Amino acid sequence: MPTLFHFPLNAASRLVRLALAEKGIEAELKVEKTWERRTEFLTINPAGEVPVLVEDGGAAIADAQVICEFLQETRADPDMLGPTAIDRAETRRLMVWFLQKFAREVTDNLVGEKLLKRYLRLGTPRTDAIRAGGQNIHYHLDYIAFLTDRRNWLAGDKLSFADLAAAAHLSCVDYLGDVPWEKHPGAKDWYARVKSRPSFRPLLQESLAGTPPPKHYADLDF
Amino acid sequence: MPTLFHFPLNAASRLVRLALAEKGIEAELKVEKTWERRTEFLTINPAGEVPVLVEDGGAAIADAQVICEFLQETRADPDMLGPTAIDRAETRRLMVWFLQKFAREVTDNLVGEKLLKRYLRLGTPRTDAIRAGGQNIHYHLDYIAFLTDRRNWLAGDKLSFADLAAAAHLSCVDYLGDVPWEKHPGAKDWYARVKSRPSFRPLLQESLAGTPPPKHYADLDF
Numbered sequence: 325m326p327t328l329f330h331f332p333l334n335a336a337s338r339l340v341r342l343a344l345a346e347k348g349i350e351a352e353l354k355v356e357k358t359w360e361r362r363t364e365f366l367t368i369n370p371a372g373e374v375p376v377l378v379e380d381g382g383a384a385i386a387d388a389q390v391i392c393e394f395l396q397e398t399r400a401d402p403d404m405l406g407p408t409a410i411d412r413a414e415t416r417r418l419m420v421w422f423l424q425k426f427a428r429e430v431t432d433n434l435v436g437e438k439l440l441k442r443y444l445r446l447g448t449p450r451t452d453a454i455r456a457g458g459q460n461i462h463y464h465l466d467y468i469a470f471l472t473d474r475r476n477w478l479a480g481d482k483l484s485f486a487d488l489a490a491a492a493h494l495s496c497v498d499y500l501g502d503v504p505w506e507k508h509p510g511a512k513d514w515y516a517r518v519k520s521r522p523s524f525r526p527l528l529q530e531s532l533a534g535t536p537p538p539k540h541y542a543d544l545d546f
Numbered sequence: 547m548p549t550l551f552h553f554p555l556n557a558a559s560r561l562v563r564l565a566l567a568e569k570g571i572e573a574e575l576k577v578e579k580t581w582e583r584r585t586e587f588l589t590i591n592p593a594g595e596v597p598v599l600v601e602d603g604g605a606a607i608a609d610a611q612v613i614c615e616f617l618q619e620t621r622a623d624p625d626m627l628g629p630t631a632i633d634r635a636e637t638r639r640l641m642v643w644f645l646q647k648f649a650r651e652v653t654d655n656l657v658g659e660k661l662l663k664r665y666l667r668l669g670t671p672r673t674d675a676i677r678a679g680g681q682n683i684h685y686h687l688d689y690i691a692f693l694t695d696r697r698n699w700l701a702g703d704k705l706s707f708a709d710l711a712a713a714a715h716l717s718c719v720d721y722l723g724d725v726p727w728e729k730h731p732g733a734k735d736w737y738a739r740v741k742s743r744p745s746f747r748p749l750l751q752e753s754l755a756g757t758p759p760p761k762h763y764a765d766l767d768f
Binding site (some may be wrong): 387390393400409 | 619631632634
């Protein structure tokens with residue numbers, strides 16, 4: 325069984341957990357506290373970041389987007405990238421959008437400041453960053469509604485890694501109760517569909533000691 | 547002929563120019579000043595960033611890593627990703643390393659502060675950022691030497707997108723004369739090999755008005 329080094333409210337780790345579950349791959353989960361910079365972990369990923377997937381043979385695959393590509397190449401069914409090169413480019417563009425742009429503009433500002441900073445005792449959360457994150461999220465929720473108004477899922481007809489990447493990030497922000505769902509019914513409809521998938525269940529059952537999620541977090545009919 | 551929207555000292559754009567040249571694909575280059583947020587450009591890439599490759603049929607592919615995957619899928623020869631899934635994961639991991647980690651820790655701090663900020667009249671360069679960039683680059687040059695001490699190229703036996711991503715970023719920093727080559731002979735040897743490829747020539751001939759590169763920049767025997 326492969327091993328996944330991850331951290332509970334790390335959105336990139338959540339994407340890989342969803343991808344593994346959608347592909348029906350069981351993996352042993354190991355929590356990695358990356359800030360401890362464990363030598364053994366740095367040997368398998370010199371970048372020192374989660375997620376890292378370690379295959380049975382010992383090969384280590386680092387980075388969420390790279391792991392998704394690897395899973396698609398080694399376990400083709402179901403296809404989570406798309407049938408044509410253009411389709412796959414669209415899925416990858418949206419993965420980059422959420423894993424990098426949404427991360428920088430929203431998740432880092434909200435989850436990073438409000439939750440991780442406290443957890444790691446890194447000082448007082450920056451109110452300007454939190455304000456920016458709260459403003460930026462509207463634009464991204466509008467974009468999700470724009471896309472799903474034209475397509476069944478974010479990148480096309482079928483569920484893809486793009487939906488999982490977006491939902492992984494939103495689930496972390498939703499854990500704080502910071503997603504203004506009521507103002508964005510289109511994005512909410514899409515998220516309800518992703519959230520109700522069996523792959524999502526383990527994420528909704530997770531709880532950080534001392535910081536429980538709001539009631540609606542695990543509610544499929546939120 | 548495809549069109550590439552790019553910007554001269556944008557490292558991600560340079561990666562795609564190198565990738566196109568290594569694959570023998572001619573493309574029409576169009577400079578895009580992303581900060582002007584041209585409506586027509588935002589329509590083809592809502593993220594508003596370069597590079598964007600527009601195919602003859604009109605399909606637009608955004609983001610350097612996504613464009614490289616697309617080029618490999620649509621023009622298989624020469625292979626720039628690697629023969630096995632594990633090889634490809636290693637190439638992609640190093641692409642992410644340079645396109646995201648090196649970008650954040652080095653290029654943004656040096657090229658972003660010293661060159662783009664002045665060009666865009668965004669205020670005084672932050673000396674703490676410049677100092678951080680100058681310190682961080684040593685670690686990355688050591689990592690390049692570590693890898694090429696064990697392999698012919700960064701990700702394995704053959705030249706790959708990983709080499710092009712690393713060299714694209716380093717070429718932008720080198721334009722400022724900010725790469726301490728003399729302290730890193732291993733990285734210098736590797737860079738000399740990439741730099742002497744015909745694909746690199748157009749980048750070395752480029753010059754920004756008012757900010758010429760140092761003498762060694764275009765010198766293959768630097």
